[in-house]
Amino acid sequence: xxxxxxxxxxxxxxxxxxxxxxxxxxxxxxxxxxxxxxxxxxxxxxxxxxxxxxxxxxxxxxxxxxxxxxxxxxxxxxxxxxxxxxxxxxxxxxxxxxxxxxxxxxxxxxxxxxxxxxxxxxxxxxxxxxxxxxxxxxxxxxxxxxxxxxxxxxxxxxxxxxxxxxxxxxxxxxxxxxxxxxxxxxxxxxxxxxxxxxxxxxxxxxxxxxxxxxxxxxxxxxxxxxxxxxxxxxxxxxxxxxxxxxxxxxxxxxxxxxxxxxxxxxxxxxxxxxxxxxxxxxxxxxxxxxxxxxxxxxxxxxxxxxxxxxxxxxxxxxxxxxxxxxxxxxxxxxxxxxxxxxxxxx
Amino acid sequence: xxxxxxxxxxxxxxxxxxxxxxxxxxxxxxxxxxxxxxxxxxxxxxxxxxxxxxxxxxxxxxxxxxxxxxxxxxxxxxxxxxxxxxxxxxxxxxxxxxxxxxxxxxxxxxxxxxxxxxxxxxxxxxxxxxxxxxxxxxxxxxxxxxxxxxxxxxxxxxxxxxxxxxxxxxxxxxxxxxxxxxxxxxxxxxxxxxxxxxxxxxxxxxxxxxxxxxxxxxxxxxxxxxxxxxxxxxxxxxxxxxxxxxxxxxxxxxxxxxxxxxxxxxxxxxxxxxxxxxxxxxxxxxxxxxxxxxxxxxxxxxxxxxxxxxxxxxxxxxxxxxxxxxxxxxxxxxxxxxxxxxxxxxxxxxxxxxxxxxxxxxxxxxxxxxxxxxxxxxxxxxxxxxxxxxxxxxxxxxxxxxxxxxxxxxxxxxxxxxxxxxxxxxxxxxxxxxxxxxxxxxxxxxxxxxxxxxxxxxxxxxxxxxxxxxxxxxxxxxxxxxxxxxxxxxxxxxxxxxxxxxxxxxxxxxxxxxxxxxxxxxxxxxxxxxxxxxxxxxxxx
Numbered sequence: 001x002x003x004x005x006x007x008x009x010x011x012x013x014x015x016x017x018x019x020x021x022x023x024x025x026x027x028x029x030x031x032x033x034x035x036x037x038x039x040x041x042x043x044x045x046x047x048x049x050x051x052x053x054x055x056x057x058x059x060x061x062x063x064x065x066x067x068x069x070x071x072x073x074x075x076x077x078x079x080x081x082x083x084x085x086x087x088x089x090x091x092x093x094x095x096x097x098x099x100x101x102x103x104x105x106x107x108x109x110x111x112x113x114x115x116x117x118x119x120x121x122x123x124x125x126x127x128x129x130x131x132x133x134x135x136x137x138x139x140x141x142x143x144x145x146x147x148x149x150x151x152x153x154x155x156x157x158x159x160x161x162x163x164x165x166x167x168x169x170x171x172x173x174x175x176x177x178x179x180x181x182x183x184x185x186x187x188x189x190x191x192x193x194x195x196x197x198x199x200x201x202x203x204x205x206x207x208x209x210x211x212x213x214x215x216x217x218x219x220x221x222x223x224x225x226x227x228x229x230x231x232x233x234x235x236x237x238x239x240x241x242x243x244x245x246x247x248x249x250x251x252x253x254x255x256x257x258x259x260x261x262x263x264x265x266x267x268x269x270x271x272x273x274x275x276x277x278x279x280x281x282x283x284x285x286x287x288x289x290x291x292x293x294x295x296x297x298x299x300x301x302x303x304x305x306x307x308x309x310x311x312x313x314x315x316x317x318x319x320x321x322x323x324x325x326x327x328x329x330x331x332x333x334x335x336x337x338x339x340x341x342x343x344x345x346x
Numbered sequence: 347x348x349x350x351x352x353x354x355x356x357x358x359x360x361x362x363x364x365x366x367x368x369x370x371x372x373x374x375x376x377x378x379x380x381x382x383x384x385x386x387x388x389x390x391x392x393x394x395x396x397x398x399x400x401x402x403x404x405x406x407x408x409x410x411x412x413x414x415x416x417x418x419x420x421x422x423x424x425x426x427x428x429x430x431x432x433x434x435x436x437x438x439x440x441x442x443x444x445x446x447x448x449x450x451x452x453x454x455x456x457x458x459x460x461x462x463x464x465x466x467x468x469x470x471x472x473x474x475x476x477x478x479x480x481x482x483x484x485x486x487x488x489x490x491x492x493x494x495x496x497x498x499x500x501x502x503x504x505x506x507x508x509x510x511x512x513x514x515x516x517x518x519x520x521x522x523x524x525x526x527x528x529x530x531x532x533x534x535x536x537x538x539x540x541x542x543x544x545x546x547x548x549x550x551x552x553x554x555x556x557x558x559x560x561x562x563x564x565x566x567x568x569x570x571x572x573x574x575x576x577x578x579x580x581x582x583x584x585x586x587x588x589x590x591x592x593x594x595x596x597x598x599x600x601x602x603x604x605x606x607x608x609x610x611x612x613x614x615x616x617x618x619x620x621x622x623x624x625x626x627x628x629x630x631x632x633x634x635x636x637x638x639x640x641x642x643x644x645x646x647x648x649x650x651x652x653x654x655x656x657x658x659x660x661x662x663x664x665x666x667x668x669x670x671x672x673x674x675x676x677x678x679x680x681x682x683x684x685x686x687x688x689x690x691x692x693x694x695x696x697x698x699x700x701x702x703x704x705x706x707x708x709x710x711x712x713x714x715x716x717x718x719x720x721x722x723x724x725x726x727x728x729x730x731x732x733x734x735x736x737x738x739x740x741x742x743x744x745x746x747x748x749x750x751x752x753x754x755x756x757x758x759x760x761x762x763x764x765x766x767x768x769x770x771x772x773x774x775x776x777x778x779x780x781x782x783x784x785x786x787x788x789x790x791x792x793x794x795x796x797x798x799x800x801x802x803x804x805x806x807x808x809x810x811x812x813x814x815x816x817x818x819x820x821x822x823x824x825x826x827x828x829x830x831x832x833x834x835x836x837x838x839x840x841x842x843x844x845x846x847x848x849x850x851x852x853x854x855x856x857x858x859x860x861x862x863x864x865x866x867x868x869x870x871x872x873x874x875x876x877x878x879x880x881x882x883x884x885x886x887x
Contacts, residue, residue, distance in 0.1 A: 033411060
């Protein structure tokens with residue numbers, strides 16, 4: 001793709017605001033440094049470059065956060081984001097009560113899995129801390145951002161196991177219950193690899209009898225052995241290449257597996273139908289300039305064919321990462337849809 | 347705030363926010379700031395251009411990528427413009443000058459290449475610890491800056507204790523000492539029902555003691571004798587990695603600053619047992635081109651029993667230096683307070699490259715002193731006058747010097763809870779028990795002392811940046827090489843859960859996601875009439 005690179009760089013700049021282009025290009029450049037051809041990952045440099053923020057129990061824009069250990073055995077941390085109480089008097093001795101029970105009104109609890117193609121970012125990465133805070137404000141929800149183990153150091157199924165551990169933890173917190181039935185109203189959400197994790201955790205939840213009210217998948221990361229039309233057409237054009245997608249799958253999937261592994265391709269030749277399976281309603285957001293959209297659309301088709309409730313939002317001119325900065329219409333469109341999705345209780 | 351400003355200031359304490367549309371050109375782009383990157387709005391186009399250039403390079407010369415990744419040293423990723431520029435300049439110079447690493451860890455320079463099938467946990471670390479932590483007892487997980495979440499069995503008592511502690515502190519602040527006393531009794535009673543061996547029970551006990559002291563015996567001195575302090579310090583050094591990290595990171599920066607200098611002089615603001623210096627001496631011994639003449643001036647309190655303990659340490663270090671063929675000279679400066687030290691006592695030579703090393707000393711100068719003006723200003727003033735090549739500063743990353751008592755107390759409760767939690771992973775005894783006493787002394791000072799007796803006036807990195815910047819210093823950024831070596835050091839010597847983070851050119855070490863100690867390096871901003879700095883030349887001995 002070397003020859004076409006000059007053109008593609010300008011193309012991408014034409015469809016996203018300048019600061020977004022800088023942000024995502026910066027990631028692209030940095031990530032190029034971190035992926036080694038032999039499949040190893042420069043974790044030290046990755047952690048050095050990643051911009052992180054601490055949790056903050058002092059409300060900022062009406063949201064405060066704190067970290068919890070969900071599972072000491074795996075050092076699994078999660079960051080909890082809550083709306084600050086409107087009433088000052090509710091804080092005891094001037095200190096936020098972190099585990100104050102939610103109200104009798106239904107408060108959705110969104111378990112969020114950050115993106116990063118299974119290898120990058122953390123729950124305390126600045127971009128995801130910011131995104132989770134926005135979700136709290138927009139949806140009036142509690143957000144639990146899971147710091148799942150990443151590849152290549154921890155391959156499949158570690159991320160799914162961590163997601164499942166977080167789900168069980170959330171489901172068993174009395175202070176996250178709300179509504180008349182006093183239960184935790186759980187939604188699973190994630191972008192990129194996080195969306196993939198949300199799907200698999202929802203599957204496990206269904207098998208185990210924990211109710212998930214809905215799945216929100218933002219540009220979810222799926223794939224397959226075949227090279228789809230969108231992959232060929234958009235390769236290298238909007239920040240992402242087939243080559244880097246392949247690298248991340250090789251880093252996440254078990255050694256020797258190919259991209260038709262069900263983790264990567266849930267409705268592919270090794271997948272299984274979800275017909276009759278307990279599965280939450282899904283909101284799937286697909287960016288029209290994301291090269292893996294054919295896989296994402298195939299995912300939506302797979303859910304539909306199985307008779308599952310799925311709502312697709314296809315954003316023709318959106319690229320990956322459009323939801324990271326609130327400087328474009330796609331952001332607001334999607335946030336509105338998410339808000340509606342978690343506030344319509346079924 | 348307009349619709350496009352939503353969440354600009356979201357939680358990120360270090361970003362300066364501005365609206366993205368119509369803001370002043372010198373302001374930072376607010377949205378990028380929220381993502382952790384400081385880019386001036388007026389620079390956006392330039393940064394984009396340079397990123398493009400870098401991307402093109404990377405596509406056309408993929409072998410450059412591995413070089414950028416493994417050899418180039420990266421600095422201050424928050425400053426996106428300079429990060430991109432530094433990589434562009436790396437590409438233009440195919441042979442980067444690499445600085446010497448500390449000899450002890452020179453192996454690790456190559457570890458990247460020797461290792462790693464993807465599951466090599468020992469080498470690759472995750473900032474929030476990917477790997478299993480072996481915990482023998484059920485322990486309440488502790489978090490930064492807030493109420494602790496305790497194990498199910500203790501849940502009610504633990505949370506109640508924290509509530510009572512905070513209420514007690516608040517009543518002290520209000521002046522309702524009778525209520526405070528009652529609460530103390532309640533807490534002691536509660537304490538007897540809680541497991542004081544670990545977690546909230548242990549740390550609450552120390553805070554209850556400190557509050558009692560504040561109420562009933564405020565004149566009682568928190569500090570021990572000089573000898574006691576040294577013993578506590580030494581055990582704290584062994585039991586957990588905070589001081590090792592401090593020494594290691596400072597040494598790395600000093601080593602780099604001394605590159606090319608033949609005569610170097612380190613001034614240590616608190617010599618203690620000189621634990622920091624053997625590694626530096628060894629690293630200097632092994633540096634390409636041979637070691638410089640090293641002078642070390644160690645400042646420390648006068649020994650009460652007539653021993654010259656400073657000199658004793660100096661002799662030991664001299665012996666070590668001799669054994670590795672490093673020309674070495676030591677001078678001890680006995681002073682009970684840093685602001686008692688006068689620059690002439692340090693006898694800095696005109697051609698020496700000077701490093702000032704302050705490990706957790708500067709905060710002690712923030713107390714009020716009616717007789718002396720501002721101790722911190724006077725010390726920073728004479729430091730600057732020495733025109734040092736580098737000043738290494740390590741400080742507790744905590745806000746324990748806030749004007750309101752309740753704020754300080756709350757911060758301390760969370761800070762030390764986190765630190766105690768990290769200590770739980772230590773299995774060395776008696777190091778662990780004595781290290782706890784070391785921490786307990788600090789707690790005592792923060793909570794029960796006031797005025798000039800309260801010396802543990804910790805301030806966070808952001809405040810030190812402002813203070814040092816205002817005193818005529820500019821940051822020397824600690825880079826990815828120091829970060830990597832610090833991370834590797836941790837995986838070797840410490841339990842899971844510790845993490846190193848980069849913070850705008852500084853490095854922090856923390857437990858889980860809470861930074862507890864911050865290391866930074868500084869240089870004096872050149873005064874207009876400054877002479878050129880010493881380079882390789884003859885020294886007057």
